[in-house]
Amino acid sequence: MGKITLEQVSKSFGEVRVIPPLDLTIEDGEFAVFVGPSGCGKSTLLRLIAGLEDVTGGTIRIDGKDATEVPPAKRGLAMVFQSYALYPHMTVRKNIAFPLRMAKLPQAEIDRRVAGAAQVLNLTDYLDRRPGQLSGGQRQRVAIGRAIVREPAAFLFDEPLSNLDAALRVGMRLEISELHKRLKTTMIYVTHDQVEAMTMADKIVVLRAGHIEQVGSPLDLYRSPRNLFVAGFIGSPRMNFIEGPEAARHGARTIGIRPEHIAVSADEGPWSGVVGVSEHLGSDTFFHIHDTGLAETITVRAGGEVGFNHGDRVRLTPREDQVHRFDEKGLRIA
């Protein structure tokens, strides 16, 4: 139903090549997340799939059929925009009904589907309001409602949560995941937030400067990042990178070790340093350790109760089996 294939797809704006030719397949029913820093081309890629931009080269197939030249209205995709893009002059009901009205469905069918979507999204009481009278989260749900009534081949989300406050974001994240489990429709989700990517995706596509850096499941990316960029991008706080003799000892140009894979103690361990800032989250504590002689700062995760003070000298123990090794090109050494 909703398998999307990109074959050698590229995009240039004038002279500027935003996306070099790339290949990508998103399976039917998959939840794919495009993630990367801002300006990496992830939104452009989504807009190419949507048909809001022309490809400069290559082929886009939706469900096996060549859709490269098909206008957005005919691709059978639904999109949720960052700004929600609700029609301000229409009530919630009319907003959700709009795509159905455009498809010239009979009124009874429109009413049935709108009621259904409203119920799923807890919007039934708000159907006669206008977008201006809704909260951010409600607007977001209307935008999703407008997308699901069409029963599209795939959903496209363009940073849909970035305008919500932190608490609401977590809630909506769950709702969207829930929706995906229930609808089992292909979803492509663009975000710059690696937490969203890790928690929601079946498949993460990490992009940088238009290039696909790695494609894989969240745990694949976490466990075996293909290069330094992915290693640094996935995981929070960031992976520590160490160069120099310590790296050479592991037979690598650079080694990486995540904060959660370093143990900290007062007197035991091969590395030593001085505690800088500590961030107490309650459940965890992050220590930023200086003067290790390895890197400017080494971040370490410890339990919530571990207490060291600013300026204390501590010793660190990395878990040798969790050390990632990278060669001079920044690629992972298997």
Next chain:
Amino acid sequence: MARAVTPRRKALTTALAWAIGFLIFFPILWTILTSFKTEAEAIASPPKFLFFDWTLENYGVVQDRSNYMRFLWNSVIIAGGSTLLGILVAVPAAWSMAFVPSRRTKDILMWMLSTKMLPAVGVLYPIYLIFIKLGLLDTRIGLIVVLMLINLPIIVWMLYTYFREIPGEILEAARMDGASLRDEILYVLTPMAVPGIASTILLNFILAWNEAFWTLNLTAANAGPLTAFIASYSSPEGLFFAKLSAASTMAIAPILILGWFSQKQLVRGLTFGAVK
């Protein structure tokens, strides 16, 4: 903005502003007042402001003499027709410029505005000839077309500035929702731009209503709008102040009333959409 202002200062500003406002409005007020005087009182020395014998006589005379209603009707048809026609042509053009801008968009817009700078008098005779050839001289349709053309750049520009305030994502959403271009403009863009479109219509209606070059030079007895009606009072034998005032009041009243009823849109429109 919530700055405390002393009542004294506020009273002073109020007095000054009202005085200036009154001064600016005075010529109109004076015209309206004079229209209710007898001819003798209209030129009385010293002039009488409010204490005179109010009379409607002048209005009757003016109507008898020059069939006001026909001129009024011509004005309505010509101003309304040219404005609506202009909107029909301009909405698609403004859509293109606002939402599919290219490198040349601004040049085109500037070129359009520059056609407004072409002195009408430079092309008066050719237009005159064309009108004779096409039998358009002294017809309402001819004036509708000409006024539409001279106001088109302004209409396009105003709509363009209003459209640019509408986020492109909403139109893209409509496209994703399966709307054709026509649906997109009809059901999404136009309703969202209603205030801007209303302002544009109002302002251009007024510009067309008051246009006094083409309307004077291309009409005679049949299609003459109120500009022609009033011009007929400029000849010396029409020099009766009270009747002149009555005719003037009748010529500007429709627009004054329209303006007062739609002040908000008009104020917005009067800035040509260029300043927010």
Next chain:
Amino acid sequence: MATRHSRSAARLMMAPAVILLLGWMLVPLTMTLWFSFREFLPLRGGDMGWVGFDNYARFVTSSAFWPSIQTTLLIVGGVLLITVVLGVLLALLLDQPMWGQGVVRILVIAPFFVMPTVSALVWKNMFMDPVNGLFAHLWKAFGATPVEWLSQASMFSIILIVAWQWLPFATLILLTAIQSLDSEQLEAAEMDGAPALKRFWFIILPHLGRAITVVILIQTIFLLSVFAEIFVTTQGSFGTRTLTYLIFQRVLESQNVGLGSAGGVYAIILANIVAIFLMRIVGKNLDR
């Protein structure tokens, strides 16, 4: 940021407006150019053939030509100066807190609604008439001899009438612009110890730059072709013959289409000079 599809749609939708305006510009322009090279007197023998640049030479050497250019520029410049300066002052005043701001605004806008023929007639007769006009009464009340405005101070009178019509427009645009000024900026300047005059000069006036540009652009467009005000008042006598009016007289009054057309070409050239000049500033100032 669009697809080929929407770009071609855009071209298609722009076409009617562009084609109409192109036709409106080119067809009469070509005809005017054609006539300008011919001896063409519709009532006295019609089209009498090719005369080269004779019309151009005659038009430019006629004693009326340079004065008409001067008059045109004087009217445009004078009205612009008055409306912009008074407009700024009036906008500053209207921006202050007061009672009945809405009513004052209506009073100030009203002249814009008055058609030029009416305002010219009203000013000419009811105010500037040397016998019965209100100004005459006023002068007499102070024991002065009434001025024959339209002959003795003809340019001043015309500029006054036109400025009265356009002041509302300037005021309104400038008022809108002032109101959009972030009040925190002014407060910051006040905290920095800038007195009112400096705040006006260094903050309010620069902020108004764009609005003033718009006022100048739009007013110039309309002022270059001021016609009815002169047609109704002085008929071009007493030094009020603008280029527009001069051409009008050549074409319609003396029925010399060839000569008038040459004048038309000059007018177009003048307009273009002004336009290029304006577009330069405006193009720069309209970019946001």
